[in-house]
Amino acid sequence: MTIADQQLRVDSTVDSLEAVTKLASSGLFSEYVVYERPDDCVFAAGVIGRIQLDTNEIRTMWNGESWRKEWSGSPAAVLDEAFATLPTEDTNAYGWIGFEFCAYSHGAAARLGHTQPLAHLIVPRIEVRFTDGGFTIVGGDATEQRSVFDLLATEPPRVPATGTIDIRTDPTAYRERVASAVAEIEQDLYQKVIISRRVDIDFEVDMAATYRLARPHNNPSRSFLLRLGGVEVAGFSPEIVASVDSAGCVTSEPLAGTRAFGRGSELDLAARTDLESDPKEIVEHAVSVRTSLAEIQTVTEPGTAVVSDFMEVVERGSVQHLASTVRGQLSPCRSHWDAFDALFPSVTASGIPKEPSIDAIFRLDGPARGLYSGAVVALTTGHSLDAALVLRAIYQEDGQAWLRSGAGIIAQSVPDREFEETCEKLGSIAKYVVRRTNASATGQDRP
Numbered sequence: 001m002t003i004a005d006q007q008l009r010v011d012s013t014v015d016s017l018e019a020v021t022k023l024a025s026s027g028l029f030s031e032y033v034v035y036e037r038p039d040d041c042v043f044a045a046g047v048i049g050r051i052q053l054d055t056n057e058i059r060t061m062w063n064g065e066s067w068r069k070e071w072s073g074s075p076a077a078v079l080d081e082a083f084a085t086l087p088t089e090d091t092n093a094y095g096w097i098g099f100e101f102c103a104y105s106h107g108a109a110a111r112l113g114h115t116q117p118l119a120h121l122i123v124p125r126i127e128v129r130f131t132d133g134g135f136t137i138v139g140g141d142a143t144e145q146r147s148v149f150d151l152l153a154t155e156p157p158r159v160p161a162t163g164t165i166d167i168r169t170d171p172t173a174y175r176e177r178v179a180s181a182v183a184e185i186e187q188d189l190y191q192k193v194i195i196s197r198r199v200d201i202d203f204e205v206d207m208a209a210t211y212r213l214a215r216p217h218n219n220p221s222r223s224f225l226l227r228l229g230g231v232e233v234a235g236f237s238p239e240i241v242a243s244v245d246s247a248g249c250v251t252s253e254p255l256a257g258t259r260a261f262g263r264g265s266e267l268d269l270a271a272r273t274d275l276e277s278d279p280k281e282i283v284e285h286a287v288s289v290r291t292s293l294a295e296i297q298t299v300t301e302p303g304t305a306v307v308s309d310f311m312e313v314v315e316r317g318s319v320q321h322l323a324s325t326v327r328g329q330l331s332p333c334r335s336h337w338d339a340f341d342a343l344f345p346s347v348t349a350s351g352i353p354k355e356p357s358i359d360a361i362f363r364l365d366g367p368a369r370g371l372y373s374g375a376v377v378a379l380t381t382g383h384s385l386d387a388a389l390v391l392r393a394i395y396q397e398d399g400q401a402w403l404r405s406g407a408g409i410i411a412q413s414v415p416d417r418e419f420e421e422t423c424e425k426l427g428s429i430a431k432y433v434v435r436r437t438n439a440s441a442t443g444q445d446r447p
Contacts, residue, residue, distance in 0.1 A: 024208040041130045046140070055100075096119065102350070126148070185409065193364075211225040239388075242343040257281035282322075372390060
């Protein structure tokens with residue numbers, strides 16, 4: 001085992017979940033992103049480059065030098081342009097994009113706050129990439145790499161006890177807001193809208209321990225754990241918003257239609273049968289797939305967009321969903337950011353048609369969503385992009401933690417049932433939330 005060319009490969013069996021939570025809670029790094037896909041998991045930390053976008057300006061930093069400017073137009077195009085100014089040909093980037101990013105493409109920019117954060121992405125100084133055969137440390141110097149290696153060789157910390165969260169309280173008048181949305185749908189203002197509710201947590205959360213405890217109980221399409229600029233999020237995404245691979249294949253995975261899962265084989269089967277035969281859930285899923293297909297066709301080669309695995313049932317933690325996959329070949333005149341912009345926000349977290357349903361979200365959904373129903377993004381060399389929908393997540397900022405969940409509202413929706421659906425989804429996280437016992441462990445970015 002040698003360190004060479006800023007890369008260290010270790011061939012040994014490693015539990016990637018334990019490993020990334022050790023790194024996140026170690027205090028070695030003040031900012032980091034964990035991003036897990038089906039075949040790999042990466043811990044990205046330290047910052048050599050940063051791009052932050054809000055409603056007023058874009059701020060860019062590279063290797064200690066920073067600059068800022070006002071912007072206009074499409075935020076996706078602005079991010080694309082910003083990355084083009086950085087020497088990132090052989091580097092990756094990770095971060096988040098908030099729901100409010102969509103306002104500019106869907107006629108709702110006037111509803112944004114004066115300094116609403118829209119996106120925060122970093123180019124990391126060091127990455128630890130985990131595969132079945134071991135892990136690779138890329139970047140950093142020899143001392144940093146050795147510190148990471150030594151840390152991963154230690155015993156995993158004991159996971160503390162979880163706190164208690166009452167997910168059935170409803171201070172947000174959720175049922176009343178659902179009824180308002182149904183009334184607007186009956187007036188033909190839109191066909192579908194996702195209305196959500198926030199559940200505040202009355203203690204500070206150990207995010208890394210929560211991620212470690214909850215991950216085995218969820219079956220996500222992607223999972224993530226991040227701390228950037230004071231914002232902490234841990235989540236288990238049920239679907240991707242958009243994925244663009246190095247060959248230009250664009251993929252989206254709309255989920256719509258939900259029932260509880262994990263209550264025993266007999267109850268789970270009964271819930272699945274009900275899900276597959278419920279007209280409301282079938283209609284909700286079909287219109288979501290149709291919208292995703294139409295969106296992907298705007299950025300792909302004619303005739304290449306197809307739907308596969310139509311209305312399959314997938315299990316995601318405490319719930320099961322109807323799921324489909326939509327794919328197409330990216331047009332040569334379009335970029336990976338164009339594909340993201342066409343598909344964001346996910347139709348399953350916004351509504352149909354998007355413009356009036358997004359306007360309804362700004363009117364009916366309470367406080368700004370921020371990361372909820374936004375995306376955690378991994379950008380890799382070769383212009384590939386992978387964006388996980390931020391649902392089934394826990395959030396923390398300035399010592400305040402919260403959960404948030406929603407349901408798709410259509411004309412046939414019943415407020416009590418939609419409230420129950422939010423409880424089913426919140427159950428994927430709520431029972432695994434760990435109280436922070438050492439609030440001073442904020443990380444120092446030191447080897």
